[in-house]
Amino acid sequence: MQHSDPEITIVGGGLVGLSVALGLLSAGRRVRVLDGADGDARASQGNFGLIWGQGKGWNFAPYANWTMDALAAWPGFARQLKELSGIDVALDQSGGYEFFTDSAEMAGFAAQLEQQAAHLNDRASFEILTGDDLRSQLGGIGPKVVGASFSPRDGHVNPLRFLRALRCSVHVLGGCVTMGATVSTITPQPDGGFLLTLANGQSLGAEIVVLCAGLGSTALARGLGFETQVRPQRGELLITEKLGDRLPFLSSTIRQVDEGGIQIGGTKAETGMDDSESLDVMAGLARHAVTVFPALEGVRVVRAWGALRVMSPDGYPVYAKSAAHPGAFLVTCHSGVTLAPLHASVLAEWILNTSPTPDMEAFDERRFALSHAA
Structure with a gap:
């Protein structure tokens, strides 16, 4: 069942937007997700699928604890997705x-x-x-x-299967996901609520708007009173042929998906919106993999691609409520896979202002203004 009059509109249908939608739908709210064009930069379709905690928040305690909460929540979250969608995301959290x-x-x-x-x-x-x-x-x-x-505590999932499970789960709970719905402007209304104008000229109303549009959030956020500017950071991946033998390890740069192929990644480059692959980086990834595990030397690489991470000024998540326009929220982060269970539960409670309201103050965008003032 889909509702024709959603009260909450989520702008962005990637891992973050769909996870938040799942949490809001589970709380009984009517939710619409507007996903952009096929050609948009999509971190959700280029991610490594890691559920990872090592080193995260080493100099920012709230993020260290937030990440650890997410790791602990993943087994139950994977079961929830399987029950709703029928899709096994292939969670392996064995270290x-x-x-x-x-x-x-x-x-x-x-x-x-x-x-x-x-x-x-x-x-x-x-x-x-x-x-x-x-x-x-x-x-x-x-x-x-x-x-x-x-x-x-670390692990991984099948990233494409995870994205599909989220989409299916949102549909099962009655959410409406509209593909190819690029939002051009969001205009706060005098009597409350918001008017969203799409690139095709269509106008939609919403009581609550949650910006989860990744690299597309900055252009829309200013009009809602937000100051955070995210930036792209390119990562590149190699994908090998499927292997019958299993790797004896999982690492942050080398992993074998449940279907047999090996992913090799972990690069970081400040290249603006250029997500193309580069031969020297791909060669470096191959050398790294063979250095760590020489048995990979003869394995064929069948695909390679670049994708853009979504990075806040300090690299940590931003969860912000608009003081100027109540009902507008900004949600952006890099670790959309790891943090998904909390986006689908705790963050939804924060958006809905449930009692007791989760304390997300440490992740508010005001921290950037405070750091500049200091």
């Missing part, structure tokens, strides 16, 4: 590694993990392994790997 070939870099990351652990108290769980320890545990790790960190 993950960060591999290092440089001792100084490894020492620096270990120090960050210690700071992260101080924020998490007894919820922190990681270990540092030397290269020899690592090779004794995982056969086939290359001799140039000097060590690794490991956390038993």
Whole structure:
């Protein structure tokens, strides 16, 4: 069943927008999701599928704890998606590694993990392994790997199946998802609510508007009183042929999906809106994979692509309510997969101002103004 008069309109139908929609629908609200054009930059279709906590929030305690809450919520969230959509997102949360070939870099990351652990108290769980320890545990790790960190809480899902499960779940709960609906302007109305004008000239009304449009949010946010400006950051991926043998590990840069193919990634580049692949970066990814696990040397690469991450000024999520125009919300983050269970629960409660209202003050955009003032 779909409602013809949704009270909440979500602008953006990627992982973040759909997760928020799922939470609002589960709370009994009428929700419409407006998704943009096929050619829009879409982080949701280029992500690595990681559910990851290592190092996150090492210098920002609220984010460290928010991430840990999300990791703990993932098993139940995966079950919810399976019940609603019938789709198994292939959650594997049996632990993950960060591999290092440089001792100084490894020492620096270990120090960050210690700071992260101080924020998490007894919820922190990681270990540092030397290269020899690592090779004794995982056969086939290359001799140039000097060590690794490991956390038993990290994991991954099948990213495309996850996106499909979210879409199906939103439909099952009565949400209306409109594809190819590019929002040109959002105009606050004198008596409350908002008027959304689409690129095709259509106008839609909404009592509540939630901006989850990723890199498209900045242009719409100013008119609603928001100041946050997000920027693109390009990452590139290699996809190999499907393998019958399973990798003995999951890492933040090398993972094997449940269907057998291996994804290799982890690059970061400030290239504006250019999401094209670059030969030198792809070659570097291949070298990295073979350095970590030499048995991959003969494996064929069948696809490669670039995608744009959505980055706030400090890299952390922004969850903001408009003081100038009540009923307008801005939701933007980079780790849309990891944080999805909380976007579909706690964040929906925050938007609806339930009692007790979740405290999201640490993620408000006012932190940028405060840091500039300091």
